[in-house]
Amino acid sequence: PARHATTKNARYKIHGVKNSSSEILVTIDQSQQKNSWVSLGVFDFEKDAINVxxxxxxxxxGERDLTIAFDAMRWRQILDTPIGDGNGNVPAYAGDGYDSPIGTEAERRGTKVWPxxxxxxxxFGRLYFVGTPSEAYHTGADLNLPQDADRGKPVYACASGEVVFASRLPTWGNVVVIRHDPLVTNGKVMYSRSAHVGDMLVQVGDRVERGQQISTVSNAFGRWAYHLHFDLSPTTILESHPEHWPGKDRDATFLHYVDPKDFILANRPRS
Known part of the structure; x- marks a missing residue:
């Protein structure tokens, strides 16, 4: 309902989540949404709790001169149980799957990767810039449309999670790193990096949902051709070192990164 919702700080309080002593707070930037269902997350409920x-x-x-929209809520059952830490503790948030970070909504919901x-x-993993000082194994994907048609195209969160870095870096230009929620199917936590982007729409600490726009495709302030550098890491390297680049260290490349296309194809949402 973007016509009547301009708030960036709509605060939803969810009651009855397992292993939580109070309601779970989820903040949604309503100004970025229009005529679509927006996920608040995946939760495991305590069936006998009050107001579950x-x-x-x-x-x-806490904002002035902005409006908030109230609308219907719906729950959808997920048959898998989120994976905990082995001690009965289930995360408050869990991810329902991964989409491509680019493409129209219909394309991202389709089966083709890349859309x-x-x-x-x-x-991923290809040795490029061969024979130059920049020779390196690629950590992810360089996503393009022909003839700079990707310039300014939206970049989306590939899965739900929390922004842990959003700033400009030397060589990289603007970079957004997201720590994604544990997958409901296997508990795996991944980090995504979207680099060379423009118009960053998120900041550190923001929660994002799968399919929420976080930035636009750009060129690192003229350093590169227009494209999105996108990679996925199963380690915490991008949280501690968002500029990380293993160069010609093949072992480090395959330790800290996975093929993003293969990972997304193997972890698509059920709907």
């Missing part, structure tokens, strides 16, 4: 499954939306955003006319100019 009840969601309150407080009109207390539409998007191409990967430098696939």
């Amino acid at each position: 499954g009840v969601v309150f939306l407080n009109d207390l955003t 539409g006319s998007w191409l990967d100019a430098s696939p």
Whole structure:
């Protein structure tokens, strides 16, 4: 409902989540949404709790001259149980799967990765810039549309999670790193890096949902051709070192990164 929702700080309080002594707070930037269902996350409920499954939306955003929208809520059952830490502790948030970070909504929901006319100019693990000082194994995908048609195209969160870095870096330009929620199917936590981007729409600490726009495709302030550098890491390297680049260290490349195309294909949402 973007016509009547301009708040960046709509605060939803979810009651009855297992292993939580109080309601779970989820903040949604309503100004970025329009005529679509927005996920608050994946939760495991305590069936006998008071007000279990009840969601309150407080009109207390701390903003001036902005509006908030109230609308229907719906729950959808997920048959898998989120994986905990082995001690009965289940995470408050869990991810329902991964989409491509680019493409229209219909394309991202489709089966093709990469979607539409998007191409990967430098696939994962490929040695490129061969014979130059920049020779390196590629850590992810360089996603392009022909003839700079990708310039300014939206970049989306590939899965739900929390922004842990959003700033400019030497060589990289603007970079957004997201620590994604544990997958509901296997508990795996991944980090995504979207680099060379423009118009960063998120900041550190923001929660994002799968399919939420976080930035636009750019060129690192003129350093590179227009494209999105996108990689996925199963380690914490991008949280501690968002600029990380293993160069010609093949072992480090395959330790800290996975093929993003293969990972997304293996972990698609059920709907």
